[in-house]
Amino acid sequence: MSAALQAQNVSVSLGGNRVLNDVSLALQPGWTVIVGPNGAGKSTLLRGLAGLQPLEAGRVLLRGKPLTAWSVRERAQQIAWLAQQGSATGELTVRQIVQLGRLPKLGLFAEPDARDQALVQLAMVAAECDAWPHRRLHELSGGERQRVLLARALAVDAPLLLLDEPTTHLDPPHQVALVRLFKRLARDRTVVSVLHDVPLALQANRLVVMQAGRIVSEGSVDDPAVHASLTAVFDHAIRIERFGDRFMALPNLD
Amino acid sequence: MKRLCLIWLALLCVPLDALAEIRLRDDRGATLVLAQTPQRIVTLLPSLTESVCALGGCDRLVGTDRFSNSPARVLSLPKLGGLEDAQIERIVSMKPDVVLAGPSARVIDRLESLGLKVLVLESKTHADVKRTLHALGQLLDSPAAADAVWARIESAMSDATRRVPTAMRGKRVYFEVDATPYAAGAGSFIGETLARLGVANIIAPELGPFPRLNPEFVVKARPDIIIAAQSNLADMPKRPGWNALAALQQHRSCGFDVEHYELLIRPGPRMGEAALLLAECLAKLPERR
């Protein structure tokens, strides 16, 4: 299967520091998680793939065409993005925010039709924020706010979902619901998320292990080589164990 | 013999230099004491500059504010800023014996705290101008000059009054001081001059010397004569409703250029000239049709 989104020899410098160093990555369908220690360049890579980060060198291809060859609107219909820091402000209600996810399709002027409304509703249900559609953002807790912003990204209904730390502020039941959601979406879309949480990351289909601006290892979540890299980049502070047909990460107290 | 001795003793008891001492009360109520008449004077108000020069003290001026431009010889003096932004350092460096200022000068406290003597004089009415002239006459140790200047003003006023045609007497005047609009009321020195010339003011004394008006008031008041700066007068017909004023339509108005307008609005020794200027204009106005 061809990769819908790929980075080719991408380098990025921020404030004089090399954050990404000649990184190449072809994203496969399914759910991929990018993991690594702080400062590895995970978010920068994700933002570069989404077209939100200017590149110093290299390029990103979306369906074989460079990102720059796509119009901003077409790109937005292909790639849905969730930012890391929720910097949302303002007076909009939950529903109005999630409805913003239809902007790539509607543009600034068209009114949402029945299908748009249905997609908005589905997104809110999937992200578990459909119970209070008329509350305003500033009335919500951190976790509730995160679910609303996630629903906004889901409402775009794009084949590619790029999510930067989607589980921030979420407590375990909601984290688990999210993992189930991603696995479901991964059946017919490409979902890429940056995650700090290694146990959650191990529930994905593929892992991309980064350190110091480079990809150290990449492959299926079952791959022992990937496991080895993962424990190595975290200085062997974790241990990966098999648990039935899945994997678990434990703190290594030896 | 005894009487002679007593006189001698009395004379000896009086310190001689106290005779030269000058004691003045300014408009703040503060008392200013100077050992002798000042030789170096700084003025921060154009009317005070003019007054000092009219009293023969022009040679003693070492600096003025930026707006002082009369008489011509003060133009070459150092300019020390305006009321709001006087150059304190420069003023202090000139070592004046006294600084003359209007009451709204922010610098007064600052200058006094730096050890300078400041005399605050304000002239809002004719009586104020007379008082100021006499205070300055005392300061300059030539009280007779003050009388002479005031006498000149008075005679010019009388002369001006005679020149106003009888047809103009009792006519109602609107004197605009600023385009906001601010007007000169009957209680201001301008208003008093106009009253002296025999014309009435559309602004009653209760409104104060320089009220800020609702423009509608002027339109409803239908003044017979309008007096203003030439540039403002030219713009007046454009104001909503003002082109209906007969005074503007029939050019029964006096517009003054910058130089002459300044003369009109300074409460100083040239008030007599100002009155003559106004009388001249009033005399040239067309009769009411």
Next chain:
Amino acid sequence: MSEAEHRARRHLAIGLCALTLLLALAGLAAGSEGWSISQTLALLNGPDGSLVVGQIRAPRTLGAWLTGALLGLAGAVAQGLFRNPLADPYLLGSASGAVLGVVLVLAATMLTGHGISLATADTIARIGLVGAAFAGALLGVTLTLALARGAHETTRLLLAGVVVGVLLGAVIDMVTTVAPDALRGKQAFLLGSTGFLGWGSCGLMAAGVAMALPLAWRLSRMLDALTLGEESAMSLGLALPRLRMAMVAALALATGMAVSQAGLIAFVGLVSPHLVRRFAPAAHGFTLVASAATGGVLLLAADVLARSLVAPQELPVGVLTAVLGGGYLLWLLHRRKIS
């Protein structure tokens, strides 16, 4: 939209309409005798009626509303664009540009011989205060955009606005030092005045509203998307630099038009969106239009009070907007409701 939001909007709309009508009638009755219906009726029956009420009070009342509407709209756009509840319409150099234009016109004759020729001075003086203020406001915003190299980044735009304000302020001070006669006119302009708004001014401002309001309203969804953050808004397919430029244009047009007619009136642009948010929080499509209407009511109320309280004298309208608007902000701070 929930039932509650619908209801809030309806109430606000009705309230604003009612207030506008009441204040408009009050404006017709407020004159140099203070506020008096009997005097107004007597006036209308007399010969002066059409002059005083029709040519002075009516256009001034409408003009005050239109100025307030322009400022309210501009304030809502500024707060949405910069995602800052303390933004006001004067942020991008429009205020200092307008003051510079005014000061140049006032000083034109005095500046000959100090670097500008008689012909230039004559041209400047002929443009008039209104034209110069408007041109100056647009120039100030253009300078800001040039300094920020386009509307790519909000922070850069804000910083450029501050720099332009300081730079133009220095130029203004230089001009007034050379031509001190311009100082009084500058002070009057800074305070703002609705005193001479006639039908001509109303026509110009109505045109301003007709251009700026639809433009901003059509693009209001962009402001909604911006509440998610700039990157998220970009990821939704919005060509942000171009859209921001269009919004800045609407802002400059509305502010320039208001300022050229009535001077720098404070607080109306800042407070109007807050008032709308307090009573009917909504997405920007509604907020922009409601802020315009609220600004109109606010300035009109201030104007009526300015005329009525010390008649036949007048208070500066800027002082009353500061009291009304500033007072409300103080109250908000006290309740800590500024979000």
